[in-house]
Amino acid sequence: MRADGRIDTGRVVIYALLAVFAAYYLLPLYVVLTTSFKPMDEVRAGNLLALPQAWTVEPWLKAWHSACTGVDCRGLQPFFWNSVKMVVPAVLISTLIGALNGYVLTMWRFRGSEILFTLLLVGCFIPFQAVLLPMARLLGQFGLANTTTGLIFVHVVYGIAFTTLFFRNFYVAVPDELIKAARIDGAGFFLTFRRIVLPLSGPIFVVSIIWQFTQIWNDFLFGVAFAGGQSAPVTVALNNLVNTSTGVKEYNVDMAGAVIAAAPTLFVYIVAGRYFVRGLTAGAVKG
């Protein structure tokens, strides 16, 4: 509505379009969620959009601890914890290294630091597939093949390019004089980082952690290539769950499994999403 009370047709078109797009994105989620609460006979009836008539949590329980992924019939649960054990260290380590890199690249510039940063940026554009073979060989030589530690290593190495970019661009806006003041006060490299720079970095930590968490949790390729079997992450296990058929295809269990695998990233984004946007747009640090 305009100030004069007339309805603005432009607005109506915009909102209608937005509503269509929102429905387009939300519909699959709706189908996944409703199907996961239906018993199998309702799924077989084939009415995809109907709400469950007899709600059941059976598919969820089965997906969590008794569905078969290949020959292993313990559900997604052990693999879910694999993912947690991989994601937490990988996110923290890559974020901390990124912070340190960003700090060095902005406040302790050295000859060639700009070139180094450019090279690091290139790392953001290397496709995963390109590094699979060399990385597999490297992990084999380190004795880290098919281990969670190996997968953490891969994700840290791959994530540094992004986290460095985040922190470097954030720290560029931190006034130089702050670092000069610390130097005159006698604070060295690490003390300045710990006491002055880190406390300013909250917003960009949120960005980096959300980004890294989503990337690493959702990763399938590295997981399937470098951590098969018992140390596979939940994404790989979900794939195995869906592909393991013993007669009937249990769509409701598959759907529940999919939501379980996606839940942490959804949760992180819903809880911290607004900080993500705020952190990305945070410019100068005002004194």
Next chain:
Amino acid sequence: MASLTLSQICKTFPNGVEVLKGIDIAIEDGDLLILVGGSGCGKSTLLNIIAGLETLTSGTVKIGDRVVNNLSPKDRDIAMVFQSYALYPSMTVRDNIAFGLQIRRVPIDKQTEIIQRVADMLQIGHLLDRKPRQLSGGQRQRVAMARALAREPSLFLFDEPLSNLDAKLRVEVRAEIKQMHERLGATIVYVTHDQIEAMTLGDHIAVMKDGVVQQLGDPQTIYDSPANLFVAGFIGSPSMNFLRGKLAAVGSGLAFEAEHEGRHVPLPLPAVPAAAKQWVGREVILGLRPERITDPDSRQGFNTLDCRIDLIEPTGPDTLVYTKLNGAKVGCRVRPGAARHAGESMLLAFDMSRAVLFDPGTESRIR
């Protein structure tokens, strides 16, 4: 407190830009030196070199009797106040002041005592538990000064500390800095681009341009007797008037030929430097401050010209009127009551006793 001696300071950046070209300045213990100049003149680079935040290409920096070229900033016994104040945003005012003391392992009870003393001195006692973002610009400025004072350094460095304050506060804090300087007898190097700050604060002013000190002297000398056209034009507001014209011999003395309504009117120069005689018949640049051109009642006994007024600017205590002479815009400071409106004519008296002459080629002073 200590003296400061800069000799032959040169600085060339890696990209080949020469920002400082042989700076020589020496000040005594307890002096306040102002480095003033436009942007890009090298004044901030020079300050950073004194602080040790920037390396120098050649030359020596001596604080007291120590050559500090290779010492890190923390070992130079200095404190610095920055333009943005550079208060640590995540720390309280108290921690901001204490940070440097903690690093130098000053005992806790001594720290408390120092913080109390500087907080009292700058009247920021009630702000000690606040974060910098909760302070106004003026308060942040005081905290930045308190942090510098807490170190009890032998040399204070100020990098345009008043630039971010509003006009009224700037005048107040400027006076406070001067009082503090006099009370503590501190040696201070103070960088500014504002010539009024330079005039009001300094014991010594170094006017810089293009990496060279154009003139080093006390404020009055620099004002009355500028070494070249740049210094003359930079110091003083409104700026000194520059008129191009010929020198003529009149009787036993010299006069500057003003062009007035198509006629040449000689304005006798009562005090001429010896070298000026060689310039008779040649073009020179005459420098005359606006307050030397005024209404005849304010300065009696000088040559007067009836001039057409192009613009008037009342400032309160006096009014600036602008006219044209020798093709240049000329500012004159007259009594508010005597000023005429734009478009009218009024008599203006020219006091040539403080006029200065410049060589139009080299732009340096004819002495």
